[in-house]
């Protein structure tokens with residue numbers, strides 16, 4: 001069967017949904033759809049409306065060459081969004097994300113405000129016309145005019161230098177400073193659009209945070225990151241009064257990070273996500289608290305539930321909280337009774353749900369849902385029965401070239417290890433398929449949702465089976481599954497993966513002689529570890545991978561996080577670079593230069609040590625089966641559509657050489 005996964009051009013052109021917001025009346029749903037721009041070198045998003053009743057077809061709301069994102073409904077029904085589309089009244093204005101408003105009654109969107117530091121996000125109150133914007137301001141600026149003037153000076157002088165006195169200095173793929181994120185209360189939406197800097201003392205503490213407003217728009221709740229000694233940090237929970245700007249710290253201790261969930265409909269309780277601070281002996285743990293906003297003590301919610309919930313929305317009568325949580329290769333919707341903490345699974349399918357909101361009568365939820373069978377799509381969920389119905393979406397489900405199975409293996413310690421297995425069409429005992437072991441990143445995570453970056457269907461369309469195992473350190477299997485791998489990456493996570501591979505190759509429809517291992521980020525770490533510990537794979541692909549743990553810890557963008565995870569001894573014991581001399585498998589190394597999470601130094605050192613020290617080191621004349629695919633302008637992830645095509649094309653060619661004994665033509669854009 002020909003599907004969009006047969007052609008990389010067709011694959012990158014598939015439209016992608018993200019985000020879903022519901023208006024207060026429950027009558028309008030809005031999502032973002034990303035599609036290729038005319039040059040096919042970038043994605044741009046447009047806003048689409050979906051009928052919550054499931055009757056009308058989806059309709060496109062916005063159209064511009066700049067694209068739109070960050071949709072948020074105002075009480076009253078107008079839709080706010082951000083866009084770098086041109087200011088209709090100022091053709092010469094600099095392109096920067098601004099705030100736009102689309103009237104509920106129809107007509108064109110109008111520009112609400114533009115600011116020198118741009119508008120990064122919008123939060124609105126449910127029951128009052130109150131808006132809080134997120135946007136950058138230069139650290140030293142006193143107000144908006146001052147900020148604009150300082151930016152102009154810096155730009156005209158051509159200065160990019162940044163003077164730091166604290167940590168971190170980089171985040172993901174961005175250099176931090178002298179900009180820092182701020183929250184702005186927007187006064188007089190219809191008039192001058194005056195902005196009020198709500199936390200001027202935040203320094204860099206609002207990075208990674210998002211404001212949550214109470215229903216009446218009297219206060220915002222947020223995490224605020226505070227610097228600690230020795231480059232460390234913690235996230236405390238704060239409340240900011242939107243009238244007086246008074247900031248109060250609600251929860252702050254050195255054993256946990258806190259972030260806000262939704263405020264109860266009566267405004268009395270705040271749901272709080274508590275993330276336990278890790279040490280070399282203590283793995284992460286996520287739990288929920290209910291914090292009375294009248295000053296009482298927080299209480300644990302669903303304390304005995306061995307899952308890590310992500311809060312989504314309250315039922316309108318405040319009787320229950322709707323959450324999602326990773327669970328056995330899925331991320332269903334659950335309901336937690338607010339009084340008893342009793343947990344009930346709502347959705348029953350093996351899918352991952354996000355962006356959940358609840359209708360005003362509390363009977364229905366709306367969400368995005370994806371799985372390995374289909375990308376994100378908007379659905380309606382009957383909260384009483386769990387019955388789930390696909391709405392009329394802006395996109396169709398792409399047909400996939402094969403089938404999906406759930407399989408189970410047993411780890412060395414007897415612990416079950418569960419995997420998804422993608423099988424190509426025609427795989428059988430008569431025609432066993434070559435196979436790929438794909439290792440997920442994190443390492444705290446799960447293969448439970450569609451991903452565009454690691455699409456197993458691209459490989460299935462080319463005849464490969466793909467195994468997606470959740471080894472030790474994966475989420476959705478209880479705390480013990482995380483604890484048994486914490487700080488011991490080369491032990492249970494590795495042996496679980498080998499147990500899953502044993503189960504895979506024991507199948508009659510899999511060819512045990514043609515199997516490769518691949519992973520990205522932590523998955524790339526593990527691919528490197530696999531390379532130094534077994535010769536059972538015919539090829540290894542390692543993307544954005546950790547190679548030398550002593551070097552990686554201090555150079556990543558969040559050194560404090562990794563330095564907590566292992567002792568110096570554990571870093572030595574678990575570092576793949578000590579085993580380079582054992583590597584006898586051809587490796588394809590892939591790295592982006594703008595990767596600040598796993599800095600390029602990991603990829604450069606891995607590449608040189610493979611060429612100079614592995615069993616397949618470069619010989620006289622420089623010959624080696626290893627390859628290095630380097631992206632000078634990509635980050636931890638390969639995001640540009642033309643580079644995604646190169647990524648899949650080069651990976652496929654490398655696998656064809658070593659698993660199938662076939663030579664493929666490399667993508668011509670490589671210029672080779």
Ligand SMILES: CSCC[C@H](NC(C)=O)C(=O)N[C@@H](C)C(=O)N[C@@H](CO)C(=O)O
Nearest residue numbers: 441442443444520521522523558561597
């Ligand atoms: C929730 S697990 C922690 C993720 C981790 N965070 C920090 C602060 O380092 C992280 O980014 N890990 C990467 C090495 C990684 O494996 N990333 C994966 C998944 O997040 C990826 O696919 O990029």
